[in-house]
Amino acid sequence: MSNRSSQMQYGKFFLIGLGVALIIAAVVSPFASSNPDGLERVAEDLGFIDRAHPEPLAQKLPFAAVFDGYALKGAPAVVATPVAGIVGALAAFGVAWVAGKLLIRKPGPSSDTRVDEYETRD
Amino acid sequence: MLFQGTFQSAITFNGSSHPLIPPVLGLHIPDGFLSLPVSLFGWVVAVVFIAISLKKVESVYGDRTVSLMGVCAAFIFAAQMINFPIPGGTSGHLLGGTLAGALLGPWAASLVMSAVFIVQAVLFQDGGITVLGPNIFVMGLIGTFGGYYLYRAIRFAIGRDRWTGAAIGLAIAAWVSVEAAAVIVAIMLAISGTVPSGVALIAMAGWHALIGIGEALITVAAVSYVWRTRPDLLFDPPRKRQDRLSRDQYT
Numbered sequence: 018m019s020n021r022s023s024q025m026q027y028g029k030f031f032l033i034g035l036g037v038a039l040i041i042a043a044v045v046s047p048f049a050s051s052n053p054d055g056l057e058r059v060a061e062d063l064g065f066i067d068r069a070h071p072e073p074l075a076q077k078l079p080f081a082a083v084f085d086g087y088a089l090k091g092a093p094a095v096v097a098t099p100v101a102g103i104v105g106a107l108a109a110f111g112v113a114w115v116a117g118k119l120l121i122r123k124p125g126p127s128s129d130t131r132v133d134e135y136e137t138r139d
Numbered sequence: 140m141l142f143q144g145t146f147q148s149a150i151t152f153n154g155s156s157h158p159l160i161p162p163v164l165g166l167h168i169p170d171g172f173l174s175l176p177v178s179l180f181g182w183v184v185a186v187v188f189i190a191i192s193l194k195k196v197e198s199v200y201g202d203r204t205v206s207l208m209g210v211c212a213a214f215i216f217a218a219q220m221i222n223f224p225i226p227g228g229t230s231g232h233l234l235g236g237t238l239a240g241a242l243l244g245p246w247a248a249s250l251v252m253s254a255v256f257i258v259q260a261v262l263f264q265d266g267g268i269t270v271l272g273p274n275i276f277v278m279g280l281i282g283t284f285g286g287y288y289l290y291r292a293i294r295f296a297i298g299r300d301r302w303t304g305a306a307i308g309l310a311i312a313a314w315v316s317v318e319a320a321a322v323i324v325a326i327m328l329a330i331s332g333t334v335p336s337g338v339a340l341i342a343m344a345g346w347h348a349l350i351g352i353g354e355a356l357i358t359v360a361a362v363s364y365v366w367r368t369r370p371d372l373l374f375d376p377p378r379k380r381q382d383r384l385s386r387d388q389y390t
Binding site for chain 2: 024025027030031034035037038039041042045046048049050051052053054055056058059060062063065068069070073074075076078080081084085086087098101102104105106107108109110111112113114116117118120121122123124125
């Protein structure tokens with residue numbers, strides 16, 4: 018660690034990364050533009066937006082009773098989107114983390130030669 | 140002529156969200172836009188590349204990558220919620236495939252992007268579940284593979300250890316990956332018989348040329364933070380050899 022004094026510690030880097038993600042999900046998300054996005058806009062302009070399935074499969078899942086899009090159902094607007102954002106960010110973290118945990122067995126950083134070049138530098 | 144007019148009038152026309160469908164974000168394709176064969180094609184591409192990624196993640200990475208995958212997924216999920224307005228009454232948001240690829244390499248990044256789209260489709264009805272495969276292919280894999288290798292080629296051509304090279308590579312790769320994704324969605328919509336190909340191509344490519352600029356800016360900003368704080372965590376870390384390091388310190 019001493020030879021890495023100029024570098025941020027890994028734990029700190031990890032917490033900052035997760036913190037930034039949660040702040041974006043909770044604090045910035047209500048300010049997102051509600052204009053139609055690229056595909057939605059094209060679908061409206063070119064008249065095929067009503068091709069979207071009226072009762073998509075996701076609406077039949079139990080989660081649809083909790084979230085209406087990125088909003089907690091039945092909650093006031095100020096908390097509905099932030100709650101959805103935090104739950105979603107943590108769920109994405111969880112799915113990716115579990116996938117990595119199940120697959121990766123080797124200790125330490127990636128066993129790539131590219132990393133070794135860097136690790137032996139100091 | 141007709142095609143040109145479509146995008147031109149689209150810019151001046153101020154559209155409003157359609158009340159029939161829940162708010163969808165970015166390029167997320169809802170159920171019903173794609174025909175079965177086109178959807179199946181997207182699923183096959185997604186499954187093949189995810190299978191390759193699973194194998195590669197097992198053999199290439201060490202356990203420090205596990206927590207990085209989690210953080211990267213959380214960040215990309217959060218960033219995808221933030222629709223930024225673009226001129227003409229439309230909006231766009233980060234896709235993040237190129238960003239994830241630069242941080243984690245194409246294989247771990249592909250799993251991270253898949254995790255994000257699964258959560259969006261299952262929990263928040265964003266992007267159809269029956270077209271989850273096509274969505275992973277278009278919004279994830281084009282960036283994690285195509286975007287990553289383009290960024291890498293440009294960066295290594297300019298100079299692997301220079302931030303300038305990385306930034307140029309990231310910006311170009313991020314923009315190209317969004318534009319490529321938009322073009323492929325347009326082609327898929329056309330083959331599905333949802334919309335004529337020419338009109339769809341012009342409209343999709345036109346809007347996403349603007350949205351891609353946002354993708355490039357966010358990708359460069361996020362990677363520059365990692366480059367400055369923990370460059371060794373990048374999938375292709377800059378090589379800071381002893382001689383270069385000491386020279387840098389005294390100049």
